[in-house]
Amino acid sequence: MSGDLVFLGAGNMAEALLQGVLHNARWPRERLVVTDIVAERREKLAHQFGVRALADNAAAVRGAALVVLAVKPQVLLGVLAGIRAALPAEALVLSIAAGVPTGRIEAALSGAARVVRAMPNTPALVGCGAAAICAGRQATADDLAVAERLLGAAGLVVRVAEKDMDAVTALSGSGPAYVFYLMEAMLEAARRMELPAAVAQPLVYATIKGAAELIQQQGLPPQELRRRVTSPGGTTAAAMDVQDRRQVMAALVEAMLAAHRRAGELARG
Ligand SMILES: NC(=O)c1ccc[n+]([C@@H]2O[C@H](COP(=O)([O-])OP(=O)(O)OC[C@H]3O[C@@H](n4cnc5c(N)ncnc54)[C@H](OP(=O)(O)O)[C@@H]3O)[C@@H](O)[C@H]2O)c1
Incomplete structure (x- = not known):
């Protein structure tokens, strides 16, 4: 050009x-x-x-x-x-x-x-x-x-x-905020478990980055990778039980659909 x-x-x-x-x-x-x-x-x-x-x-x-x-x-x-x-x-x-x-x-x-x-x-x-x-x-x-x-x-x-x-806006445009929210929850849990922030922060950041890298490199669906870290009766299973009971997945999906609706409203002016 x-x-x-x-x-x-x-x-x-x-x-x-x-x-x-x-x-x-x-x-x-x-x-x-x-x-x-x-x-x-x-x-x-x-x-x-x-x-x-x-x-x-x-x-x-x-x-x-x-x-x-x-x-x-x-x-x-x-x-x-x-x-x-x-x-x-x-x-x-x-x-x-x-x-x-x-x-x-x-x-x-x-x-x-x-x-x-x-x-x-x-x-x-x-x-x-x-x-x-x-x-x-x-x-x-x-x-x-x-x-x-x-x-x-x-x-x-x-x-x-x-x-x-509008769907892209709700997914990847606003997407970093959803991940930061998860990080906030992990850091709050760390605080309640009395893990020093100086220890928790690098662990949380590296875990998110590592999970993203793993899924890219292995090319497997997220459900499968989640299944692989969830042994029956184990710690991850205990966490997932609470998330299922509290319908965290449904709430997250609903949140993104709200972002989608709002993107449409803003685009119409
Ligand atoms: N940040 C994101 O996550 C993101 C994601 C997707 C898309 N976008 C889009 O990217 C665009 C830029 O976002 P940004 O975060 O970079 O915004 P930003 O940091 O506010 O940058 C915009 C700059 O343009 C200046 N400006 C205002 N009026 C102007 C004019 N008439 N002529 C020339 N410059 C003018 C602003 O000055 P003042 O601050 O004085 O107004 C500001 O310095 C936005 O339209 C946003 O929707 C952002």
Whole structure:
């Protein structure tokens, strides 16, 4: 692609993606541009990554081949209105704004804009993200490949139909919070068992990471791996009995369905 890669919004996600782009996707540094209304923020990224930083979104997109919309959803429409006249007709637009449909972005631009929408998650900050992408009406197979390459520099990327974006939001977008919640429960149990936090924390973090690694490497369903650590009458069985009695699985599924419903409400505006 010839032209700049421009990040509008120099927040956490832009930082994570920039890091991935520079380390893994090897986009030429001199073609990277970030903008932010907060001077401190854009200067931080400019200094950290040696990229150009601008305050003016319209000026930033003028030479763009790819524009990443990395501002919060609440301000997105205002940002789009500001760049509409300056955006080159051939530029691809990649939105990571949660819950904003491609149709709304296309309508706020020229209508003919090529838009790819992505739903990343926060582990992208450490290169272990899980993102889904979908194409807007005008986006091509090449556009999806470009988006995949950019986000792939910060973790896993899957392609979905736009109708499935709310489900992705509920699953992997909010997903890290569910895992942190489990960690909180494990640490609270450790506290009640009078295990020092300095001992419990590394054990909990390594257990979650180890379980995730094990399932990836062995390729077995979670039920099977759970069965293998649950001997009849043993300690894990005692824990699972309580979880079954308290219907923890049903509560978790219900929680994710609530996230799905809320994602739909937010997307409808
Ligand atoms: N973090 C996540 O877990 C996650 C997951 C999936 C998707 N996303 C999406 O990723 C996007 C970015 O999230 P984030 O966590 O990186 O947000 P963030 O840290 O708040 O970054 C957005 C940045 O854009 C700045 N900004 C606001 N208005 C602007 C404008 N008109 N022009 C240029 N910059 C402007 C913000 O400044 P102020 O702070 O002063 O407003 C902030 O520095 C959001 O749309 C979010 O929905 C986030």
